Amino acid sequence: MKVFKLIFKNALRHKLRTILTVLGIAVAVIAFGILRTVVTSWSAGLEASAANRLIARQAISFIFPLPYTYGAKISSVPGVEEVTYANWFGGVYIDKNNFFSRIAVDPETFFTVYPEYILTKQEMETFKRERNSCVIGSKIAKQYNLKVGDVMTLEGDIYPGEWQFTIRGIYQPKEKSTDASQMFFQWDYLNERMKQEMSGRDGNVGWYIIKISNSANSAEISTKIDALFKNSNAETKTETERAFTQGFIASSGAIITAMDFMSFVIVGIIMLVLGNTMIMAARERTREYAVMKTLGFSAKHIIGLILGESLFVSMLGGALGLFFVIPIVASFEEVIPKGFFPVFRLEETTIIMAISAAILIGVASAVFPIIRALKTKIVDGFRFVG
Amino acid sequence: MPPIIKVQNVSKTYIRDNFEVPVLNNINLEIEEGDFLALMGPSGSGKTTLLNLIAGIDTPNAGQLFVANTDIATLSETALAKWRANNVGFIFQFYNLIPVLTAFDNVELPLLLTNLSKAERKKQAETALEIVGLKDRMDHYPKQLSGGQEQRVAIARAIVTDPLIIVGDEPTGDLDKNSAEEILTLLERLNKEFKKTILIVTHDPHAAERANHTRHLEKGDLV
Numbered sequence: 096m097k098v099f100k101l102i103f104k105n106a107l108r109h110k111l112r113t114i115l116t117v118l119g120i121a122v123a124v125i126a127f128g129i130l131r132t133v134v135t136s137w138s139a140g141l142e143a144s145a146a147n148r149l150i151a152r153q154a155i156s157f158i159f160p161l162p163y164t165y166g167a168k169i170s171s172v173p174g175v176e177e178v179t180y181a182n183w184f185g186g187v188y189i190d191k192n193n194f195f196s197r198i199a200v201d202p203e204t205f206f207t208v209y210p211e212y213i214l215t216k217q218e219m220e221t222f223k224r225e226r227n228s229c230v231i232g233s234k235i236a237k238q239y240n241l242k243v244g245d246v247m248t249l250e251g252d253i254y255p256g257e258w259q260f261t262i263r264g265i266y267q268p269k270e271k272s273t274d275a276s277q278m279f280f281q282w283d284y285l286n287e288r289m290k291q292e293m294s295g296r297d298g299n300v301g302w303y304i305i306k307i308s309n310s311a312n313s314a315e316i317s318t319k320i321d322a323l324f325k326n327s328n329a330e331t332k333t334e335t336e337r338a339f340t341q342g343f344i345a346s347s348g349a350i351i352t353a354m355d356f357m358s359f360v361i362v363g364i365i366m367l368v369l370g371n372t373m374i375m376a377a378r379e380r381t382r383e384y385a386v387m388k389t390l391g392f393s394a395k396h397i398i399g400l401i402l403g404e405s406l407f408v409s410m411l412g413g414a415l416g417l418f419f420v421i422p423i424v425a426s427f428e429e430v431i432p433k434g435f436f437p438v439f440r441l442e443e444t445t446i447i448m449a450i451s452a453a454i455l456i457g458v459a460s461a462v463f464p465i466i467r468a469l470k471t472k473i474v475d476g477f478r479f480v481g
Numbered sequence: 482m483p484p485i486i487k488v489q490n491v492s493k494t495y496i497r498d499n500f501e502v503p504v505l506n507n508i509n510l511e512i513e514e515g516d517f518l519a520l521m522g523p524s525g526s527g528k529t530t531l532l533n534l535i536a537g538i539d540t541p542n543a544g545q546l547f548v549a550n551t552d553i554a555t556l557s558e559t560a561l562a563k564w565r566a567n568n569v570g571f572i573f574q575f576y577n578l579i580p581v582l583t584a585f586d587n588v589e590l591p592l593l594l595t596n597l598s599k600a601e602r603k604k605q606a607e608t609a610l611e612i613v614g615l616k617d618r619m620d621h622y623p624k625q626l627s628g629g630q631e632q633r634v635a636i637a638r639a640i641v642t643d644p645l646i647i648v649g650d651e652p653t654g655d656l657d658k659n660s661a662e663e664i665l666t667l668l669e670r671l672n673k674e675f676k677k678t679i680l681i682v683t684h685d686p687h688a689a690e691r692a693n694h695t696r697h698l699e700k701g702d703l704v
C-alpha cells in the first residue's frame with residue numbers, strides 16, 4: 096500500500112508534465128480509436144459478405160446492365176440454389192447529402208438470398224403485394240424517424256422523375272456487421288415506369304446475386320455462368336460476393352491501409368513521448384534510487400516503482416481517452432455522410448486493442464529507465480549530478 | 482570480543498576514462514563494537530570510498546572486510562542488500578530524504594522491507610522520531626523542515642531498524658554550527674545511550690573531537 100502511495104506521489108511530482116503526458120496518451124487513444132473504427136467499419140462490409148453468394152455483373156463495367164432474361168438461364172446451372180437480381184437506383188432523399196443505398200430488388204427471391212435482413216412475415220407479404228412499397232433498414236428508420244406506413248419520396252437521377260414509395264417494412268440486421276442502412280423496393284415498379292417513360296431502358300437488371308449450395312464450388316459455378324453468356328453482347332463476370340466487394344472498395348483500400356498503419360504509428364509516437372517522460376523522471380531520481388538501494392530495496396522494488404508509475408500514467412491516459420473516444424466516435428458518425436459506412440461503431444476489439452496499447456506503452460516506456468536505474472551502482476548514483 | 486569492523490589489506494581502484502585511479506592502498510583498520518570513530522583527511526583522500534566499503538554499498542578490488550561477523554566482500558549484491566538493511570544505518574551529507582514522503586513515511590521506509598505489522602512499524606517509526614526530537618513534525622515534508630531537522634529525520638531513518646552500526650558521511654557538512662552541534666550530540670547519545678557503533682567521515686575537527694577516536698587518511702593510506 097505504501098508502495099502505491101510512493102508511485103502515486105512520484106507520478107504527481109511534476110504535475111504539469113504528468114498532465115500533459117496523460118493528455119497526450121488520451122489524445123493518442125482517441126485517434127487510435129477513431130482510425131481503427133474507420134478501418135474496422137470498412138472491413139465490416141467485407142466480413143458481412145457471405146461466401147456462398149456469387150455476384151454476376153456486366154463484364155465490361157458494373158454500370159452497364161444485364162438482361163432480365165439471364166436469370167432463368169443462371170438458375171439452370173447445377174449447384175445454383177437461388178437467383179435474385181438487383182438494380183442500383185441512386186436518387187436523392189430530401190437532401191443530396193443523405194447517402195444510403197436505394198436498390199430495386201425482386202421481392203420474391205431477394206430475402207431468401209439475403210437472410211441477414213430480417214423482416215416479419217407480414218411485412219414480407221405486404222412488400223411482395225404492393226407494387227410501390229419499400230422496406231428500409233432499421234438504421235435508416237431511426238435516422239430519419241420513419242415508420243411503417245410513411246411515404247418516402249425520392250428524386251431520381253439515374254431514373255429521372257419523382258418516385259414515391261410507401262414504407263411497408265423495416266428490416267432488422269441479423270449481425271452487428273449487417274448493413275441496416277439500405278432501402279429496397281420492387282424492381283417491377285421501376286421496370287414498369289421505364290417501359291412507359293423511357294422505352295429501351297426496361298427489361299434490365301443491374302446485377303444478379305446467386306446463392307450456391309456449396310461455397311467450395313464457387314469458382315466452377317462462376318465459370319459456368321460466364322460461359323453461358325460468352326460472345327453475347329452482354330457478357331458477364333461472376334465472382335464471389337467477397338471478391339466483388341473487395342474490388343468495389345479497392346480504390347479506397349490504399350487510404351484504409353494508410354489509416355491502419357497510422358493507428359499503430361500513433362501508438363509508437365506516444366510510446367516515445369511517455370518513454371521520454373519516464374527517462375527524465377527516473378534520471379532526476381537517480382539519487383533517490385541509490386538511497387533506496389542503500390536501505391536494502393532490491394531490483395524488484397525499483398522495477399515496481401518505475402513500472403508502476405509508467406503504467407499509472409499510461410492507464411490514466413488510456414482511461415481518459417476511452418472515456419472520450421466513445422462519444423467522439425458517435426458524433427463522428429453524425430458528421431460523416433450518412434450510410435457511407437454500413438456500420439460505424441467502436442468495436443470491442445478496438446477497445447481491447449486500445450487498452451492493450453496503453454499497457455504496452457506503459458511497459459515499453461519503463462524499460463529504459465529501469466535498465467538505467469538497475470545498472471547504476473549505488474556509489475555512482477550518489478555521485479550523480481542531474 | 483573480536484572487533485565489529487575489521488578491514489584487512491583492502492584496496493580499491495576506480496576506472497575513469499580507461500585509466501585506473503587507485504583510491505585506497507592496502508588499508509587495515511579495526512573498530513571495536515560500541516566505538517565512535519571519526520575518519521578525517523583532505524578532500525579526495527578516499528574517506529567516502531572507505532566508508533562505503535565498510536557499509537557494504539561498494540566492493541573492494543582486494544582484501545577482506547569483516548563487518549558484523551560477516552565477510553561482506555564475498556556477498557552477492559542481493560545478500561549484501563539484505564545485510565545492509567539488517568546491520569547498517571546510513572546518514573548522508575545531503576540528508577537524502579525522499580522529497581515526496583513525509584518525515585514519518587521517510588522514517589518508516591526501511592521498515593517496509595521487514596515483516597512488521599503496520600501498527601508495529603508505526604510504533605517503531607514514532608519512537609525513532611521521538612529520539613531525534615521530531616515526533617511533532619512527522620507529517621511535515623522535507624522541504625518544510627530546516628537542514629538540521631532534515632538530518633535528524635535522516636538519523637531517525639538510520640536507527641529505525643535498530644542496526645548495529647551507523648555510518649555518516651560528513652553528517653554535519655551542510656549544516657550551520659548550531660544544527661551541527663545538535664547532530665553531534667545526537668550521535669554521541671546514540672553511541673553512549675544506545676550502544677551503537679558509529680563511524681563518521683568528516684573534515685571538521687570540531688566534529689572529530691566528539692568521537693572517541695580519530696583516524697586520518699592521506700591519498701589512500703591510513704596514517
Ligand SMILES: Nc1ncnc2c1ncn2[C@@H]1O[C@H](COP(=O)(O)OP(=O)(O)O)[C@@H](O)[C@H]1O
Pocket residue numbers: 474475478495496497502504522523524525526527528529530531
Ligand atoms: N564511483 C567513483 N568512480 C570513479 N571515481 C571515484 C568514484 N568514487 C570516488 N572516486 C574518486 O576516488 C577518489 C576518492 O574519492 P572519495 O572517496 O570520495 O574521497 P573523499 O571522500 O575523501 O573526498 C577521488 O579522486 C574520486 O574522484
Ligand SMILES: [Mg+2]
Pocket residue numbers: 528529530650
Ligand atoms: Mg567524501
